[in-house]
Amino acid sequence: MEIRKGPARFSLKELRTNMIQAKDLEVTIGRLAMEEEWEPQGPTPFPGIKDLRAWDFKFLSRYKPFYAPFCDLCCLCTYGKCDLTAGRRGACGIDIKTQQARIVLLACCIGAATHTAHARHLLEHLLLKYGEDYPINLGPEIECEMPHVRLVCGIKPKTLGDLTYILDYCEEQIVQCLAAVHTGQEGNYLDFESKALHMGMIDHVAMEVADVEQIITYGYPKGDPNAPLTEIGCGCVDVTKPLTLSIGHNVAPSIEIIDYLRKAGLGEPGQAIEVAGLCCTAHDMTRYTNQAKIIGPMSYELRFIRSGIADVIVLDEQCIRTDAVEEAWRVKTPVIAANERACYGLPDLTELPVEAIVNKLVRREIKGAAIFDPEKVGAVAVLTALRMQPLRKKYKAIPDIDQIKQAASPCTFCSKCRRNCPWDLPTDEAVNAAKHGNIEPLAQLYDRCIGCGRCEEACPQHIPVHSLIVAAGERKFKTEKFKVRVGRGPILDTEIREVGAPIVLGEIPGVVAYVGCANWPTPMSDVGRMAYEFARRGYIVTSTGCSAMAIAFYKDEEGRSPYEVFGGGFLRGELSNEGSCVANPHISDACIKIAYIYARRNLRGNYEEIADYILNRVGACGVAWGAMSQKAASIATGFNRIGVPVIVGPQGLKYRRLYLGRVEDEESFKVYDARTGERVFVGPAPEHLVYVAETVEECMVWTAKLCIRPSDTTKGRMIKLTNYVDLYKKFYGKLPEDLPMLVRTEADIPVTFKDEIMEFLKAKGWQPHPMPSIDPTMLERLIRVKRV
Amino acid sequence: MASILPSRTSPYETGNIPGPQMALSPDKAPTIYAALTKRAKNPLLIVGKYVLEFELDGKLLIDYAIEIARKRDMPIVATAHTLKGFLERNFPAVSMGLVDIVNRLQDPNFTVDPRKPPPHDLVLFLGITYQFASQGLSTLKHFAPHLKTITLCKWYHPNADWSFPNVKNEEWKQLLEAFIKALG
Numbered sequence: 001m002e003i004r005k006g007p008a009r010f011s012l013k014e015l016r017t018n019m020i021q022a023k024d025l026e027v028t029i030g031r032l033a034m035e036e037e038w039e040p041q042g043p044t045p046f047p048g049i050k051d052l053r054a055w056d057f058k059f060l061s062r063y064k065p066f067y068a069p070f071c072d073l074c075c076l077c078t079y080g081k082c083d084l085t086a087g088r089r090g091a092c093g094i095d096i097k098t099q100q101a102r103i104v105l106l107a108c109c110i111g112a113a114t115h116t117a118h119a120r121h122l123l124e125h126l127l128l129k130y131g132e133d134y135p136i137n138l139g140p141e142i143e144c145e146m147p148h149v150r151l152v153c154g155i156k157p158k159t160l161g162d163l164t165y166i167l168d169y170c171e172e173q174i175v176q177c178l179a180a181v182h183t184g185q186e187g188n189y190l191d192f193e194s195k196a197l198h199m200g201m202i203d204h205v206a207m208e209v210a211d212v213e214q215i216i217t218y219g220y221p222k223g224d225p226n227a228p229l230t231e232i233g234c235g236c237v238d239v240t241k242p243l244t245l246s247i248g249h250n251v252a253p254s255i256e257i258i259d260y261l262r263k264a265g266l267g268e269p270g271q272a273i274e275v276a277g278l279c280c281t282a283h284d285m286t287r288y289t290n291q292a293k294i295i296g297p298m299s300y301e302l303r304f305i306r307s308g309i310a311d312v313i314v315l316d317e318q319c320i321r322t323d324a325v326e327e328a329w330r331v332k333t334p335v336i337a338a339n340e341r342a343c344y345g346l347p348d349l350t351e352l353p354v355e356a357i358v359n360k361l362v363r364r365e366i367k368g369a370a371i372f373d374p375e376k377v378g379a380v381a382v383l384t385a386l387r388m389q390p391l392r393k394k395y396k397a398i399p400d401i402d403q404i405k406q407a408a409s410p411c412t413f414c415s416k417c418r419r420n421c422p423w424d425l426p427t428d429e430a431v432n433a434a435k436h437g438n439i440e441p442l443a444q445l446y447d448r449c450i451g452c453g454r455c456e457e458a459c460p461q462h463i464p465v466h467s468l469i470v471a472a473g474e475r476k477f478k479t480e481k482f483k484v485r486v487g488r489g490p491i492l493d494t495e496i497r498e499v500g501a502p503i504v505l506g507e508i509p510g511v512v513a514y515v516g517c518a519n520w521p522t523p524m525s526d527v528g529r530m531a532y533e534f535a536r537r538g539y540i541v542t543s544t545g546c547s548a549m550a551i552a553f554y555k556d557e558e559g560r561s562p563y564e565v566f567g568g569g570f571l572r573g574e575l576s577n578e579g580s581c582v583a584n585p586h587i588s589d590a591c592i593k594i595a596y597i598y599a600r601r602n603l604r605g606n607y608e609e610i611a612d613y614i615l616n617r618v619g620a621c622g623v624a625w626g627a628m629s630q631k632a633a634s635i636a637t638g639f640n641r642i643g644v645p646v647i648v649g650p651q652g653l654k655y656r657r658l659y660l661g662r663v664e665d666e667e668s669f670k671v672y673d674a675r676t677g678e679r680v681f682v683g684p685a686p687e688h689l690v691y692v693a694e695t696v697e698e699c700m701v702w703t704a705k706l707c708i709r710p711s712d713t714t715k716g717r718m719i720k721l722t723n724y725v726d727l728y729k730k731f732y733g734k735l736p737e738d739l740p741m742l743v744r745t746e747a748d749i750p751v752t753f754k755d756e757i758m759e760f761l762k763a764k765g766w767q768p769h770p771m772p773s774i775d776p777t778m779l780e781r782l783i784r785v786k787r788v
Numbered sequence: 789m790a791s792i793l794p795s796r797t798s799p800y801e802t803g804n805i806p807g808p809q810m811a812l813s814p815d816k817a818p819t820i821y822a823a824l825t826k827r828a829k830n831p832l833l834i835v836g837k838y839v840l841e842f843e844l845d846g847k848l849l850i851d852y853a854i855e856i857a858r859k860r861d862m863p864i865v866a867t868a869h870t871l872k873g874f875l876e877r878n879f880p881a882v883s884m885g886l887v888d889i890v891n892r893l894q895d896p897n898f899t900v901d902p903r904k905p906p907p908h909d910l911v912l913f914l915g916i917t918y919q920f921a922s923q924g925l926s927t928l929k930h931f932a933p934h935l936k937t938i939t940l941c942k943w944y945h946p947n948a949d950w951s952f953p954n955v956k957n958e959e960w961k962q963l964l965e966a967f968i969k970a971l972g
């Protein structure tokens with residue numbers, strides 16, 4: 001037994017003293033409790049900033065930070081603005097490289113804080129509803145319930161109440177790291193990076209808490225590979241019915257909407273009322289009941305609000321358009337702000353009776369109400385939708401098709417819209433064509449437009465460019481409907497037992513995770529195209545958030561969504577949706593569980609060893625094709641710290657920092673063979689930890705490449721190279737130049753390309769480089785027999 | 789009808805204002821850029837996905853790229869998946885991702901062209917996604933003092949040392965052709 005963070009609780013059936021008489025008394029003393037000895041404690045339980053710094057510095061000496069400054073100035077204090085261009089220092093002495101690392105840390109702090117606050121808010125609500133003794137039980141096939149918490153904190157949480165202390169820890173670390181951003185605080189770019197990595201790790205812990213707490217209490221699928229399919233797309237709602245629309249990530253008020261419907265005898269969502277969502281909260285609603293509807297990712301926010309289909313909008317938190325209240329007001333849709341972190345200037349009506357709030361909203365006395373009680377939000381939302389629907393007659397801010405030409409007529413072809421579009425979409429040409437009666441170019445932008453509205457902001461003629469695009473794509477908008485698998489949550493221990501060995505040996509060529517936001521460079525169905533291709537090739541494909549939604553928008557030749565084609569397991573050639581953003585750690589957790597279940601490594605407080613294991617043996621790669629948010633920055637950085645590389649789309653370079661290896665620096669790509677202590681060059685395996693691809697083709701080639709690991713057996717390497725070479729040849733037209741480094745012995749060479757590759761290698765003067773089936777590690781302390 | 793752009797030398801993407809140091813875009817850009825290229829000891833051309841997508845009067849941008857490179861015996865780094873286009877044209881381009889080449893260009897001891905001693909002292913950009921190129925140029929502006937950058941796209945790129953202005957396709961074609969001609 002050992003003491004750990006957490007409360008010590010004593011229960012007394014009855015207490016009688018001279019002073020007190022009490023029954024069922026429960027006393028909580030301080031924050032100390034006993035932790036059973038489930039595993040020997042590792043070196044870094046509840047690590048602080050400095051505890052994993054040495055590990056960070058070790059792998060950052062291979063994957064050196066690469067900076068692409070997004071702004072040459074700093075304006076964080078009154079000395080500024082300081083010009084930091086090309087070597088100049090600010091008044092506080094900082095240079096541009098360190099400043100970039102500082103901003104990266106800030107982004108990661110924001111991301112981690114957002115998920116931690118989300119987890120905390122939801123936990124407090126759930127503790128009130130379910131009590132702190134509510135058990136953490138993820139079903140019979142999941143013994144290792146919260147791998148990140150075990151690994152980072154060194155404890156095994158048992159109840160909902162235990163999660164409180166994990167979030168205490170996360171909050172404390174976020175404060176420490178945020179403090180490092182202050183002027184004249186941290187002053188070295190590598191130290192900023194180490195803290196950013198720390199925040200990424202904390203973010204995965206906080207997300208794990210956020211998802212597990214909702215899975216166990218709301219009865220979400222507990223790692224169900226056969227989680228049901230549900231519908232996604234604007235066409236999946238019955239527009240003749242009242243509709244509540246939830247936007248954001250924190251599902252508590254949306255669950256209360258569904259519960260209220262049930263309690264009030266209004267049946268399931270979709271019967272009397274449509275209950276729909278946008279962004280991750282929609283995923284989490286469908287995990288509660290697949291009768292709830294997913295409208296789409298964040299890029300669908302503006303178009304759906306403007307369509308006027310929603311009769312009430314509930315904003316919870318994160319990735320909500322800041323102009324949502326104004327946009328909703330234009331179409332007479334009342335708004336409820338349900339979270340203190342996103343009040344939108346609305347009056348706090350939490351204490352008013354439900355009926356009084358509904359009256360104010362329905363009579364349009366106010367644009368919306370802040371209600372900080374999820375149960376009350378549920379009642380108000382349903383009653384408001386029911387009363388608003390006949391009054392609103394679905395007002396809309398999207399013109400009819402026959403109004404497009406007139407709306408486009410003031411266009412002067414100045415191109416300001418296009419120059420303000422993040423993707424340089426040819427809006428100028430499209431609006432001008434519409435002015436002359438041809439709306440087809442506008443309709444063609446429908447799939448490319450990420451719905452940011454910047455084109456409209458720039459137009460001197462006040463032409464509603466985005467609305468015109470949606471109007472021109474009206475038929476698609478109204479009818480599009482796809483199948484998506486409901487978020488399954490964690491990966492089963494049984495699945496890990498099945499795939500652990502083939503992943504580590506390389507015989508399953510990789511685990512690919514499509515994650516992140518909706519700032520896509522190409523039509524969002526391209527995410528589905530990539531996922532489809534890798535599932536078809538036998539990779540384990542996973543997904544979360546907006547990317548899990550995007551996958552559904554791809555259709556194969558037979559018109560099927562990838563979720564209809566592939567099973568939902570964490571298995572070879574399957575494609576799963578883990579759930580919302582906070583379900584991301586289930587993917588990093590799967591990597592951790594491979595080390596724990598398959599390799600029997602201890603998890604408890606043993607972060608460094610497990611990250612080393614994953615980096616060298618688990619061929620996983622994240623793809624955040626449309627990464628946009630600070631949360632995406634911290635999520636990706638958390639994947640990096642645990643040893644998983646990530647590819648982002650072209651806008652991802654605006655995060656300012658990548659981790660890039662340079663394989664010609666052979667020394668940096670040497671690892672120890674833990675059996676002998678020998679230093680062995682392992683080639684570009686993996687070459688980078690964060691990479692940016694410009695095109696889908698490049699992204700696919702790199703996805704295959706970044707799944708290559710030193711631990712691959714010859715059979716495994718052959719399978720991985722078959723995919724890498726095949727994709728490279730298909731998209732680049734020849735054999736990859738780095739084959740001599742990746743082919744260790746002849747047995748690694750893919751059978752399909754054997755002759756061609758042998759000839760190529762011979763021409764390059766290739767010699768087999770011994771790969772004595774090493775036990776790769778970057779940690780000297782793991783060497784079992786030191787070389788004399 | 790082509791677009792009429794509001795300002796020739798304001799950042800093409802309205803908000804892309806990096807700071808006080810922004811690219812020069814002189815009136816006689818083609819001749820000046822050609823002179824800079826001719827004077828450079830180890831120039832390099834980096835191209836992106838648009839070389840396979842943009843056409844000027846039926847001529848793909850990749851063909852302009854090859855013409856430019858051949859004039860000065862200059863290596864081309866084909867980023868993204870553009871290598872295929874060069875293979876089809878029998879041009880020996882080097883394939884590398886944009887961030888990989890930009891990362892290496894920060895190193896004054898790096899050269900793509902083994903025939904010439906490092907560093908590359910002039911780097912030309914053509915046909916790369918605007919924001920992506922902008923960020924890559926930013927890295928070079930801040931961390932590669934040993935080289936200068938020129939962008940040959942139709943957008944004004946503030947993070948380059950020298951950029952073409954914002955122009956419509958007809959003028960872009962003229963600029964490219966004048967540049968190629970001036971290369972000799």
Ligand code: SF4
Nearest residue numbers: 074077080082090092
């Ligand atoms: S924090 Fe430093 S660089 Fe930034 S404005 Fe202040 S003095 Fe200048």
Ligand code: SF4
Nearest residue numbers: 421449450452453455
């Ligand atoms: S709303 Fe669409 S077209 Fe308009 S600027 Fe944004 S992405 Fe471009």
Ligand code: SF4
Nearest residue numbers: 411412414415417459
């Ligand atoms: S900004 Fe407005 S006026 Fe100018 S091209 Fe775009 S739509 Fe036309």
